[in-house]
Amino acid sequence: MLTTIALLTALALPVPAPAGCGTHVNDRDAKIPDAGPPVVAEIVVSGCPGNAPADLKVAVLVRHEFRGDLRIDLVGPSGREFRLKNTNSLDGKDDVNETFTVNASGETGNGKWALKVQDRAEADVGHFDRWSLNLG
Numbered sequence: 001m002l003t004t005i006a007l008l009t010a011l012a013l014p015v016p017a018p019a020g021c022g023t024h025v026n027d028r029d030a031k032i033p034d035a036g037p038p039v040v041a042e043i044v045v046s047g048c049p050g051n052a053p054a055d056l057k058v059a060v061l062v063r064h065e066f067r068g069d070l071r072i073d074l075v076g077p078s079g080r081e082f083r084l085k086n087t088n089s090l091d092g093k094d095d096v097n098e099t100f101t102v103n104a105s106g107e108t109g110n111g112k113w114a115l116k117v118q119d120r121a122e123a124d125v126g127h128f129d130r131w132s133l134n135l136g
C-alpha cells in the first residue's frame with residue numbers, strides 16, 4: 001500500500017527537462033570574408049525533444065575591427081531566420097560580444113541550428129570566434 005502511494009506521488013511530480021537541452025557551443029574559428037558571403041556556423045542538437053524556449057539565449061563572440069560591418073542572423077531548424085544584429089555604419093567599435101534573447105518557441109529544440117555572420121562593408125575585417133545556444 002505504501003509503495004502504491006509512493007508511486008502515485010512520483011507520477012504526479014512534474015517531468016524534469018530532458019538531459020540534452022542546456023548549452024551547445026560551436027567554437028571553431030572562421031575568417032569572415034570582407035564584404036562577402038556569410039560565415040555559417042552550425043550547431044546540431046539532439047536529445048532535446050519539444051520546442052525551443054521563448055527566451056532562447058544566443059551568446060555570440062565575433063572579433064572584428066569595425067563591428068558595424070556585421071549582420072548576424074540565427075537560423076532555426078525549420079529554416080526560419082531571426083535577425084540578431086543589423087549593420088550600422090556609425091558603430092565603429094571592436095567585436096560583437098553579446099547574448100541575445102530570441103523567442104524561438106515555434107522551433108523544435110532538436111535539429112540543425114546555425115549562426116550566419118556576414119560582413120557587408122569593405123575595408124575592415126574580422127573572424128568568427130564562438131557562439132552558443134542555451135535551450136534551458
Ligand SMILES: [Ca+2]
Nearest residue numbers: 069121122124
Ligand atoms: Ca568589412
Ligand SMILES: [Ca+2]
Nearest residue numbers: 027029129130
Ligand atoms: Ca573560437
